[in-house]
Amino acid sequence: MHTILILLILICLSTAFLCFIVSTITNNYSQVDKLWSIMPLIYTWFISFKSDFEPRLMLMAILVTVWGIRLSYNFGRKGGYSIRFWSGEEDYRWSILRKNPQFDAKWKWVLFNLLFISFYQMALVLLITLPALMSLKGKPLFWGDALAAGLILMFIFIETIADQQQWNFHKNKGKRGFLDKGLWGIVRHPNYASEQSIWMVFYFFSVNATGQVINWSMAGAILLVLLFWGSSDFSENISLGKYPEYADYKKRVPRFIPFSKFPGVRNS
Numbered sequence: 001m002h003t004i005l006i007l008l009i010l011i012c013l014s015t016a017f018l019c020f021i022v023s024t025i026t027n028n029y030s031q032v033d034k035l036w037s038i039m040p041l042i043y044t045w046f047i048s049f050k051s052d053f054e055p056r057l058m059l060m061a062i063l064v065t066v067w068g069i070r071l072s073y074n075f076g077r078k079g080g081y082s083i084r085f086w087s088g089e090e091d092y093r094w095s096i097l098r099k100n101p102q103f104d105a106k107w108k109w110v111l112f113n114l115l116f117i118s119f120y121q122m123a124l125v126l127l128i129t130l131p132a133l134m135s136l137k138g139k140p141l142f143w144g145d146a147l148a149a150g151l152i153l154m155f156i157f158i159e160t161i162a163d164q165q166q167w168n169f170h171k172n173k174g175k176r177g178f179l180d181k182g183l184w185g186i187v188r189h190p191n192y193a194s195e196q197s198i199w200m201v202f203y204f205f206s207v208n209a210t211g212q213v214i215n216w217s218m219a220g221a222i223l224l225v226l227l228f229w230g231s232s233d234f235s236e237n238i239s240l241g242k243y244p245e246y247a248d249y250k251k252r253v254p255r256f257i258p259f260s261k262f263p264g265v266r267n268s
Contacts, residue, residue, distance in 0.1 A: 001136055004050050008043055008126060008133070015039065016122035020114050026086045029094040029113060032121045034080060037071035039122070040064050043129040047136070055141050060132050060205055063152050067198060070156060074163045093234060124227065127220030128199045131206035134217040138209025145208050151201045158183070159194035166191070177243045186258045188236070188249065192228045193256040199224050232256075 019031040044064045048057040075081065079089035094117075103109040162183045169179040183190035200221045207213055232255060239246045254260045 001133060004047060004136075005130075005133060008046070008130075011042070011046075012039075012122055012126040013119075016119045019122060020118035022086050023113060023118065024110065028087060028090050029117055030080065030088065030090045031086070032117060032125075033075065033091055034085070034088065035122070036125060037068045037075060039125045040129045041068045043126060044132045047129075047132045051136050054136070054138075056135050056138055056145060056205060056209055057132060059141070059145060059149060060135065060202070063149060063202070064129070066153070067156055070160055074160075074167075077167070093231075093238070096238060097234075121227075124220065124223055128202070128224055130220055131203045131217040134206035134215055135209035138206075139211065142208065145205065148201050148204050148208065152198050155194040155197045155201070159191050159198070162190035162194065178239055178246060178249070180249050180253065185253060188253050188255050189228075189232050192232055196221075196225050196228055196256070228256075 015035060016032075019035070023029045023031045041061075041064055044057075044061040048054070048061040051057045072081075082088040097103070098109060103112065165182040165184060166179055169181075187193050203218050203221045206215055206217045236246070236250065240250075
């Protein structure tokens with residue numbers, strides 16, 4: 001296990017360094033975004049190969065492949081990929097963030113790109129797949145694995161619907177600047193909610209394999225939740241600045257958890 005982990009870390013560090021170099025040269029800071037749906041496939045299939053294709057590891061790799069193909073398709077149709085691999089549509093939030101006064105000094109943005117955009121995010125991509133490593137030489141498959149697989153496929157399906165609704169909205173965008181119908185009328189970020197759910201359920205394969213409800217491979221899922229919380233905060237602040245009616249939408253619709261109206265807890 002340790003040898004495999006070292007090899008995975010080396011792949012991760014090399015990829016993060018390349019993302020930093022390419023983004024710095026091209027001023028396109030979505031290099032990690034291009035690889036977000038690809039690297040988990042590489043990691044999980046590499047672990048599966050090293051396990052001599054244990055059934056649970058094969059199942060996990062197949063599920064990640066389904067997830068990755070769907071996410072890559074959605075990213076690609078937005079213009080994220082290009083024949084010139086270093087180009088493609090950049091996430092609009094990076095350009096907004098670069099204008100923040102705290103990045104007036106160029107070295108600060110370079111450091112942010114190095115530490116957070118390139119290395120932290122690529123490390124997180126590796127971390128969310130490590131339940132596969134934890135599942136090596138685990139217990140035989142049982143109904144809990146079928147349940148986890150079914151839940152992941154369900155969340156992939158929900159995420160697909162949410163992204164399609166958003167795609168349709170932006171293609172036929174009227175005066176209103178944000179989507180609040182369909183799944184987006186149930187939670188403000190159905191795609192984010194599904195993405196987090198996929199990797200939280202993915203962690204439970206390691207629970208099924210080891211019998212340990214809590215193990216170190218849960219770190220990736222926890223950090224992913226924190227990332228999406230911060231990312232949704234940033235996106236919503238942009239929307240609030242552009243659309244005054246977004247404030248009412250925030251009051252009416254929960255962020256991630258449907259129908260969540262908990263006494264004493266702000267529904268934000």
